[in-house]
Amino acid sequence: PRGNHDNRAAFAEIFPQAEFNDGFLQYAINTYDLRILVLDTLEPGRHGGAFCEARAAWLETELAKAPERPTLLAMHHPPIETGMGWMTANDDDDWVVRLRDITAKYDNIVHIISGHIHRSIFKQFGGTTVSVSRAVAPQLKLDLAPIKPDAPDGRVLIIYAQAGYSLHLWENGTLTTHNGLCPDGRPIIHYSDQYALVIRQTMDMPPKAD
Secondary structure, eight states: OOTTOHHHHHHHHHOOOOOTTTBBEEEOOSSSSSEEOOOOOOOOOSSSSSOOOOHHHHHHHHHHHHHOOOOOEEESSSSOOOOOOTTTTOOOHHHHHHHHHHTTTTTEEEEEEEOSSOOOEEETTTTTTEEOOOOOOOOOOOOOOOOOOOOOOOOOOEEEOOEEEEEEEEEEOOOOOOOEEOOOOOOOOOGGGGGGGHHHHHOOOOOOOO
């Protein structure tokens, strides 16, 4: 999905096979049991997201092609209020309302994945759910206090932290999202003979007979 730092022309030059629709990098991935619709939320000159009527019409058309098929939407900007006043969408933003009106009509949209906020966030939206992945770059400091754009107060905005990612597992008709860190961290326990009982105990299995 197109992010706020991207350039469509440069992307098309580097990836000539990229599929554009009405000038927007939006396309469907129909290879898997879970259908994926990739949406373009880029608005040149704007940091926040956008989703105009042309993009919305493409999404409506694609959803109508397979209204019963489980579908995942992927976009850069999450269409949600995050509680962090300087990195958020607003519920009444035109692009948010436009997208929400569409997703609310389809019960086969199993989830929306996004990024942009550089934090792990989960929220309900338009009849489905949204997850925001951590970043592979620095993370945003969690701070839910109100912020005044014209009154710097010395608060920490961005921090160094482990890179993060989300792994989305589609299995048995449901989607499970795992959040991971890279590197994972220092090992504490290995699955060795010494700690083999940990597995059985965690799975609520009786002790293994000697």
